[in-house]
Amino acid sequence: MKRSSIFITITTIFALAFISIFMAFMWLIDYDKQNYARELNAKYSNVAQANLFYMSGLISESDFRANTKNFDMPEVTNQSLRDKILADSIVIEELSDEIGTIAILLYEKNHYLKIVHLDEVKILRDKEFQPYRYEIIKIIFAFVALTLFLAYVFVLYKLKPLRRLKRQIKKFADGDLENVKNVSSGNDEISEVSEAFYDAVLQIKMLNNSRHLFLRNIMHELKTPITKGRLVAEMMSQGKSKERFISIFNKLESLINELAAVEQITSKIAPQNKTICFIDDIIDEAKDIAMVENEQVFVKKSENYKLNVEFKNFCIAVKNMIDNGIKYSDDRRILIEISDESIKFLSKGEALKQDLIYYIQPFIKGENSQKSFGLGLYIVSNILASCELKLAYEYKNGYNIFIFENLKAIIKA
Template sequence: MKRSSIFITITIIFLIALASIFVVFLWLMEFDKQNYTRELNSKYSNVAQANLFYMSGLMDFDKYNDAMKNVEMSEISDESDKYSILQNAHIIEEIKDDIGSIAILLYEKRHYLKIQHLDNIKILRDKEYQPYRYEMIKAVFAVIVVVILIAYIFVIYKLKPLRKLKRQIVKFANGDLENIQNVSSGKDEISEVAEAFYNATNEIKILNNSRQLFLRNIMHELKTPITKGRLVVEMMDDSKHKDRFVSIFNKLESLINELVAVEQTTSKIKLTNKTTCFMADVIDEAIDIAMIDKEQVMIDKTENLKLDIDFKLFSIAVKNMIDNAIKYSPDKRVKIEILTDKINFISKGLPLKNELNFYIQPFIKGENSQKSFGLGLYIVSNILNSHRLKMGYTHQNGYNIFYFENLKAIIKT
């Protein structure tokens, strides 16, 4: 999962929310503790003062009884209990004065008031006031944390179909239309998007199938008269007209093969006929289907690369580059340089008047339009894209240089 994933973003947001709530509850507990201590001081101040005055002899018994008559606190008389409380109790607050000291103690979830004058220690137990609020705050915090966690799990669960939808979109981008599945699982917006995507994919599959069937029928119908025509030509006596007819029928067959290449590359169908072959074999095949003299092509075999490609399609791409170079070169020759990570097609000629992107559009023709069908470079560009290669162009010292780069994507080691 990428770091920019929406799932990580949501997780970070929930973690920040939990951390913020934790900090707020720490502050709330501290604030409540201070407020709680003030309440205890307010409750026990009069009781502590009356006991200190009585123990130091500053208050008589009658006044002491009058001050303690409404106080629900009992004195701990058992010495072992007093010792246990003094040793183990938590001191909430302690105040010392000239006549003695006062301490509020917490022991076994009960409050005790320790009053000491000289060596005389009295411990009073609060019968009615219990320290319950800390547990309540903790319980509220726990409930809120659980609610946030449930909300987080629910949000992640509702967004989980996005991952499945992403995998289907990746398949679509790779041209794997046959294995796209419907990942819709509910009635929410994400499921509706997944359903719409699946339906759109099905429509595209139907259109692709219809187009392929249409083109195959056309090519089949074209090949039938071409085949019959070649048979008739073969029965003719050897003559100049026979050679011309054979050349015409070969050109028509070559055009049909290029239409197949256009269909396969422009439909973004994943290459399924990849084989391992040498670059020299590809060039030989390209020269054969280009129907030109081998003397017109000079090959500089600096590297005889071993490639993982669709042999037929790649041969058509090289053939089109050879064709293009010879048609627009005054000496009707082309030089092919096979380098480590690049193939150069070099021919004499004037520089292009426009950028290369202009010429790789379908039906764009060069200056000598009668020699171009406007599809050559377009077919090459699509074949290279299907092999994850790039085409480039430069002009140096009167020579046009077209090149295939990024060969490392198809080199077989």
């Protein structure tokens, strides 16, 4: 899966959303703590002041009750509990002035207010204190985070058919139409796309089968008269006419084979049966198909490399390069230089009038139609593309040089 896939994008979006919510809740907790602390300090200050004034005799009991009536902070009278609070509590804050001392204590998740005046100690319990206040915020955050996670899982679940559809599209791109399946599993848009894709594959399979049947019939119908014509030519008396007829029929048979190779390569539907082949065997087979003399082809190589290719098609590619090299050379000879980087075909002659891309199109005719490249380079280019190779061209020192580049991709140890 690519780094820019929709699944990574969605995961990133949900991760950012989760982090943002987490940061927001952390800020909320911190803000609430500060706000609640200010509220408690104001309340404890008022209660402590009223109690100290009352204990000091500065205000009457009625004034004391009026000042503390809004605060639910009863005095702890149980001596045992008082002793435990004084012994085991945590002092949060302590303040002293001329009339007494006050301290905020924490004991068993409750707040107590300790007020000391002279020898008198009073302990008040804050019944309104909310020790669970921040736990509620945490529970809310957990609920929001869980909801976000479930939404993330649900979105991935709904998009899961995309991966299955992607695998089927890859099979289609690789030409494996027979194993393409219908992965539609519902009534949503992705399922509708999957259904439409599968229907299109079925149509293509039907058209492909019809085309194969048509081509097989055409080739069969063409090969039959060619074979009969060649047999008749073989029965003719020796002479130029016999040689000419045999050459014509051989050429027609070769053209049919090349057209079959073009159909197989360009359709990208037929499977390729790649095998490990020696380069010498490929060159020899190509020379036999091209029907050229050994004296016309010179091979220069450092070793007999093993290539992982579809033998028949690669031989046709090499044969076309040999055929074109000899046909358009001044001395009707061609040199093949083989290295671990490339295969070069060198022939003496005039440089091409157009760029290479012009000549690798099908049925291109040059200035002289008798010397056109026709289907030759078009077939070569498509065969090389199926092998992950590339056809290149350069002109040096009066030689046309055609190059099969990236040979390392198919060389096997």
